[in-house]
Amino acid sequence: MRLKTTRFGEVEVGDDQVITLTQPIIGFQEYRRFVLMDGPPESGLKWLQSTDSPELAFLLVDPCQVVPDYTVDLGRHELSELAVSSVSELEVYTLLVVPRDPSKVRTKLKAPVLINVQHRLGKQTVLERSDYPIQFYLAQSNPGTEEPKEAANARSDS
Amino acid sequence: MLVLTRKENESIMIGNDIEVKVLDLRDNQVKLGIVAPREVAVHRREVYLAIQAESAEAAAAPEADSISKLLHR
Numbered sequence: 427m428r429l430k431t432t433r434f435g436e437v438e439v440g441d442d443q444v445i446t447l448t449q450p451i452i453g454f455q456e457y458r459r460f461v462l463m464d465g466p467p468e469s470g471l472k473w474l475q476s477t478d479s480p481e482l483a484f485l486l487v488d489p490c491q492v493v494p495d496y497t498v499d500l501g502r503h504e505l506s507e508l509a510v511s512s513v514s515e516l517e518v519y520t521l522l523v524v525p526r527d528p529s530k531v532r533t534k535l536k537a538p539v540l541i542n543v544q545h546r547l548g549k550q551t552v553l554e555r556s557d558y559p560i561q562f563y564l565a566q567s568n569p570g571t572e573e574p575k576e577a578a579n580a581r582s583d584s
Numbered sequence: 585m586l587v588l589t590r591k592e593n594e595s596i597m598i599g600n601d602i603e604v605k606v607l608d609l610r611d612n613q614v615k616l617g618i619v620a621p622r623e624v625a626v627h628r629r630e631v632y633l634a635i636q637a638e639s640a641e642a643a644a645a646p647e648a649d650s651i652s653k654l655l656h657r
Binding site for chain 1 (some may be wrong): 622623627628630632634635636637638639640641642643649
């Protein structure tokens with residue numbers, strides 16, 4: 427089918443690429459069908475583009491790029507909801523929030539998006555029992571690289 | 585709002601398949617047990633609202649240049 431998107435124009439998408447969410451992205455209950463598209467080249471990011479709303483797309487990151495030991499524990503109900511027997515059969519992403527200020531770029535480690543690519547099923551879940559924050563700032567994972575340098579330059583200039 | 589009074593180990597039914605049971609009452613806290621079909625998501629409200637707010641921000645079109653800044657950090 428031809429899919430209209432505001433970010434990528436019209437794209438051709440096979441019906442077999444459409445992912446149905448068994449649980450919606452929280453706050454977007456009415457949107458259940460999405461396609462996964464590649465993000466900016468070499469970024470490792472993906473877009474989760476709604477097939478029902480051209481302007482609705484979420485930028486996804488592999489949370490292991492952010493927190494290398496990121497783990498998701500699912501109960502058997504959630505696994506069967508996604509038609510898998512273990513988490514390793516799922517692609518795991520978290521939503522990336524990209525405000526204008528790069529130091530505020532953050533991702534929702536607490537509520538990953540899980541996708542069974544083979545069966546085209548997905549859901550957003552909330553890791554109630556984990557300590558992962560809702561807002562994990564990417565700047566905190568490599569602290570003190572940019573800003574201290576800027577401050578030092580400012581002083582030497584004055 | 586419907587208000588019901590329940591004691592420890594008593595529960596309420598919501599519809600035919602959702603049960604909310606009072607498991608424990610102590611120290612100004614109530615421990616609830618919830619039995620619900622698996623398609624019914626159950627969240628602590630403040631967590632739900634915070635995630636909802638972040639979803640809305642995530643859906644706001646990220647600026648192309650802030651994405652590239654992010655990638656070249």
